[in-house]
Amino acid sequence: MPDVEMTIGVAHDRTATAIKIAPLEQPPLQLVLTFDELDQLIRELGTARSKMVEGQSLPDFENEEVTISTVANARWYIKASPPAGGLLAFYHPKFGPVGFTLPRDQVIQVVNFLTERFILQPTQSAEKH
Template sequence: MPDVEMTIQVAQDRKVTAIEIAPLGQTPQRLVLALDELDKLIGELGNARSRMVEGQSPPDFESDDVTISTAANTKWHIRAFPPAGALLAFYHPKFGPVGFTLPRDQIARIISFLTDRFILQPTQSAEKH
């Protein structure tokens, strides 16, 4: 695949985004998308990426080399699906609503981890006792 120049601009009124793509040295092709169209494109790109990494091992999250797109202080929702597990959904500013499902054993590991770190371990106090 040839090298490609790409620019993405959001309109001042934030109602559309313009994407220009051009192989090096060629005239760019311009695509103007509303938010729902951009969401659909992001979803289709996600589907394509999913097919491209099929069969590959997921990244090692213990490694410092892994970049994670973090969403802080976001709206989130948990829905239980007994006995199978639960859905954890949240709003990611880059990708919109996203979520994942967890089986019972992974939920138990998360609860154990959080309990150990935040409930059973005393918090550090600035005061000396």
């Protein structure tokens, strides 16, 4: 694919996003999208990305070089579907509502890990006794 220059801007009233794509040696193209249209584009790009990475190995999240798009204090939702597993969904400002499902054995691993780290290990107190 040819090299392109892209710029993305948000309207002052935050009602639209302008995407300007300038392929080398061609006139630039501009696409103006509403919030709903931008969400649709993000979903479609996610679908295209998932097809592109089919068959590739998953990243090693313990590697410090892996970049993770994190969210703090997100609105979240959990739905248990015994005995199959559970759904964890949350609102990501960059991608909108996202989530994942975990099979029963992975739910147990997560619960055990968090229990060990947050309940069974006492936290350091700032108070002096």
